[in-house]
């Protein structure tokens with residue numbers, strides 16, 4: 541029993557060490573001008589096709605999706621790091637891709653800071 545306990549504990553550590561997605565981690569990256577500009581660029585490159593250049597959910601692919609991409613200028617007040625978690629893991633519908641693996645943790649954090657900076 542004791543041994544099993546240790547095994548479970550070890551597996552949890554191992555799994556949570558693999559990639560960003562399983563972790564709900566607070567974004568501590570500074571939101572300075574340079575990093576926000578990077579976030580803007582990354583957003584335009586990877587997200588604007590669905591969520592729109594202005595992040596209002598009106599991307600060029602939006603009309604062809606059965607579910608409307610969210611208006612990202614008006615996200616709810618998620619706990620710190622939760623937007624990044626959503627970006628990394630995607631949604632349980634297949635229409636919002638998971639970006640863990642495609643984007644690095646730092647890139648995801650830059651986009652998260654950028655989205656918080658444009659919140660209306």
Ligand code: HEC
Nearest residue numbers: 586587590607608609610626627631633635636637639651
């Ligand atoms: C292929 C289209 C597509 C792309 C590309 C895409 N998304 Fe999404 N996204 C969606 C759709 C559709 C939803 C809402 C429905 C859902 O959850 O499935 C969504 C939901 C979200 C949500 C959750 C909003 C909420 O209120 O819970 C966030 C945050 C988000 N996207 C951010 C991003 C970011 C950042 C990128 C770029 C790294 C991105 N998305 C790229 C289609 C896309």
